[in-house]
Amino acid sequence: MNPPHPSSAAAALLPFLLLLPHLLTAAAAPPPRPHPLNPLTPDELTLVSSTLTNSSTLTPPFTIHYVGLDDPDKPAVLSYAYSSPKTPAPPRRALVIARASRQNHRILVDLSTATVVEHVIVPNSVGFPTLTFEEQGEANNLPFGEPRFLESLRRRRLKAGEVVCGSFTVGWYGGGGGPKRRRVVRVMCYYKEGTVNVYMRPIEGLSLTVDLDEMRVIGFLDREVVPVPKAQGTDYREAAQDGPPRPKINPIGLVQPNGPSFTVDQHIISWAGWLFHLSFDARAGAIISLASIYDQQTRERRQVMYRGFISELFVPYMDLTEEWYFRTFLDAGEYGFGLCTFPLQPLRDCPENAVFMDGYIAGQDGTPVLMPNVFCVFERYAGDIMWRHTEALIPNITIREVRPEITLVVRTVSSVGNYDYIVDWEFKQSGSINVKVGLTGLLEVRGTKYTNMGQLTDEEYGILLAENTLGARHDHFVTFHLDLDIDEPPNSFVKTTFQTTRVMYPNKSPRKSYWRVVEKTAKTESEARVKLGSGQGDLLIVNPNKKTKVGNQVGYRLIPGSVTRPLLSVDDYPQIRAAFTNYNVWVTPYNKSEKWAGGLFTDESRGEDTLYTWSQRNRRIENKDIVLWYNLGIHHAPYQEDFPLMPTITDGFELRPTNFFESNPVLNVIPPEPVTWSNCSTAKAITMEWYLTSY
């Protein structure tokens, strides 16, 4: 969490805005038939903005909190993508979430007719939209016009010019259902003197409450004076490092002298039999759609995943003090996981052979904003082995066959305030999809008077990472929406158990036990829920209407990463809002409206519109078009190595073909020729070209 400062936001937007005219002309001649899932172009964003202004839908002043493609009907998209001849593309519509006259507005704009086709006012009791950069920036500036705040800084001997503030969503802690409900944030501040690592220098005990609609301070609290942790050793910039330099690593690179093996056609990426659509969304970030793989054995293109994206993140902190208890963020719904996606740095965030792609969002006033280099796409060779065997059993021959593992990675990095989330969608030639989430960036630390662990009590909710610096414990739950269509819908969800079985008749075998696989197809949503670590076997999405030649159901299986279960009480307010994390795995029937696990209006939500509540209907899911939801979780108890900046922690999961292919689909992979250095001029040119296009 935590937003950019307004002026920096402005600063950030400036270059993009300058670029825009050129881009608009570039975009002025769009392809005859845009793919129905393409994100809104700058033209379309402008069209949405003007449509709203021209229509009397919203009484000014209004703020636009989200503009994105409204999902076209799935059957229409499927037939557009897979039927031949192609059926016409379904109509393109934009979904707009706006705030006007203290109300939530949900608006659909038809892009072909430039008309508002739907306008719904959603009661404030449900929750509020994603915060905009601009309003966070304004809120972060308010303290500096607040005499009590400036007095508090003086009391602490802090220079106002060295203070920066951030807006913290406040969650929900009971009641508040009435129409008088206010859209507020708590504003808390940091001291940057001597460092850029402001998160390591919190000014504790001091907070303001801001009404975002009125954009004014409605509450002020100076509870206690706590020492501000010192700046020394917190600055992470290369230039700020002193002391002896570390042993240097020789240049090392991932290179492709002849260029990459994948093609990008608008938003369609094609590689090694894989075909998928990549788009950018202000709320979700990367969205992978229509992932299909060409089956060489059956010589057909086969559907795997209709859509995959990060639906929500839940980041609750385990600290009950006044300025901390409410820090139970739903990052995607409250701050916009896509909105917080910043440009990737060539040769640092992505290797030499990476190709970069841009995204667009709408500003608070509806203006299209370019987000450069939000994606990088590259082929990954990590020195790993796809498969191998050395055979020495056969007389007079020794066989050694080895295939290196080369994969395709789509990467985004979202910096939600202090935290940086590295999200990789990795496609393997074997048909697997690996999803990895890397957590790095800066911890939220709490200032304290203590300088040694000996002084601490249990109640301090953390350990000392440095003098006056407590590392706050917290969780990260990343909720993935995985709409798998294994050989097209309908599909079923099958849970297997590896069940220890006693040998009943001693004369039958000298063995006393073995394990067998017990399969159970989930008939309803409740039967599908899984808490990991409870001894489950494999978790499969199968197509019950298709079998392999020898009669196995075709499917994919979910291979989870680390086993992390939620630890908050189910009746605790944050957990009620984030009840979608009560289980690691959920399966629901496909429903166009069930997209955001934490609800469409997430800020200050009360858990009324979540994956949990949808799932309470306990619908039938057997042999239906179903969606798999996976909660990747990390309990983070910080240690000193996380100070002042965390080395990346990575977790992930895999979707792996499971009796999907008749046999190993990569047996006939041709090992790539070794890199030759003969044509480095080409290579150089290519590398430089990518490097330049990325600026």
Next chain:
Amino acid sequence: MNPPHPSSAAAALLPFLLLLPHLLTAAAAPPPRPHPLNPLTPDELTLVSSTLTNSSTLTPPFTIHYVGLDDPDKPAVLSYAYSSPKTPAPPRRALVIARASRQNHRILVDLSTATVVEHVIVPNSVGFPTLTFEEQGEANNLPFGEPRFLESLRRRRLKAGEVVCGSFTVGWYGGGGGPKRRRVVRVMCYYKEGTVNVYMRPIEGLSLTVDLDEMRVIGFLDREVVPVPKAQGTDYREAAQDGPPRPKINPIGLVQPNGPSFTVDQHIISWAGWLFHLSFDARAGAIISLASIYDQQTRERRQVMYRGFISELFVPYMDLTEEWYFRTFLDAGEYGFGLCTFPLQPLRDCPENAVFMDGYIAGQDGTPVLMPNVFCVFERYAGDIMWRHTEALIPNITIREVRPEITLVVRTVSSVGNYDYIVDWEFKQSGSINVKVGLTGLLEVRGTKYTNMGQLTDEEYGILLAENTLGARHDHFVTFHLDLDIDEPPNSFVKTTFQTTRVMYPNKSPRKSYWRVVEKTAKTESEARVKLGSGQGDLLIVNPNKKTKVGNQVGYRLIPGSVTRPLLSVDDYPQIRAAFTNYNVWVTPYNKSEKWAGGLFTDESRGEDTLYTWSQRNRRIENKDIVLWYNLGIHHAPYQEDFPLMPTITDGFELRPTNFFESNPVLNVIPPEPVTWSNCSTAKAITMEWYLTSY
């Protein structure tokens, strides 16, 4: 499991033997002072052999089953490695395991005096030594001299010339404590006609029992005739692939134009502050010793791990049929995990920038045998990010700092018959040690009359992977011996729990719950045992006598991989022999003799000398020199994608510094310069040079 055919073994040895004279001269001028942990040189192996022949220790004929370095006393090694001035190296002794006059012999040879200093006869009731390649080869040939066997082949219309056989260890199924105990294997055969993938063509229902000491058939069983699965589609060689070729991947490489950043001095490898000793052992394969890291903050070299290696592997199959129930292999003790290490293939098994190293073993007659390219060492850049942050909160500046993740990998591949185990020890600049085990190669499949799943019953112990081909379910447990010395011994083992805590006083906080960390130091071995998935928090090895400046105990923590618990009944014979897998984590006080989790004499062992039995003494482990044991486990229920050869499945674990450093130790990492193509001629030369030295 499963050995090479004798003639192929001979074929395999031939080139090495030819090489030997040259190597011996090369080795003839050894460094003045070999490191006490260096593996035995060819000279030393020859010396051991001649010492045994000259001494009357063993009455010929005898077979040598193991020769390796006898562990010098740990205190002597520690003081040699870390005290200054260096203390003299402790005496070098060789441990020999031999078989003569139907008895187990355990012999210590002093290498300076070329004398036998210890000779123990170990009763057969305990178990038998690792099988030699040569005797397995002989056993695999015996069927062809057995009329009943040849008659059985005729009945099945199989050509004897197309049959290859393998030796299977038989485990233990009760009784057998007496002196009359025989050292036997079951020999079973495959049909290679039309393929090199013999494991996909088992000849079921037919088996022989061979006494390895007498080297003769003592049992023959032709139980039933089962169709041999067909050869079609099983050959995995590149040349054997037909059908349309897959989309080609452009050349891609991991390159270092200026060469690698690590140095190799004999067996000491130095990289990015890491220093460790790498040696090769016929039983364990790779052994990492004396791993220490230079702490830039304290400017001292700090001990991390005294020794790490794979102590045992347990691979039980879940099939009760006569030819299968006993397949419950202890690969390291029965077949030699190091013995099964085959040469790595440059540019396939390891990337362009890899450096290769050799190993030596002793043949059955004591002759030194070169194992070329058993190791590759390379710097790994997978396009991953070590740490990063984009900062947008501060007015008028946007900060983006990113460091690519570059690690050092030590790789071996052990092909224990059908399975290939890829073992990576990966060292990170952050101080982490990542260990990864990749499983690939060939499944053990069972021939069956069935051609469709519809025909199967539960009792078939598997699913059809192809017509007449059942994929047998099985487990892999890989037992790691991890002798961590965090800032030198003594250390303690601390288990933490993330404990949900209710807020007792509603007025205290609007929250109802949070989680806190509850620490427990294990006082005894029984308190240290862990079954994963039972909700544990972090697992730490700490130095209770050292604290950071702010008072945290310095330590490392074990971050496990997938959660896999043993499923066999604890009273089942295979599980009694492998009771060391009853828990995922064990901690024992250091004991020189407690090295092999399955016992020194593993073949036909009865579980009397295992990690489990040692640990029953329930010794005190608090503030002692302790050893961490980790069982990495995989339940393998095969699917059709595993046929006829498995794509690599990977699991692993991490040892991560935990309040070991005062702060993030990689904050001052200098990002490597991008690969420039200006000096490709150099690069080319280097690459070619490595390529050539590897042959």
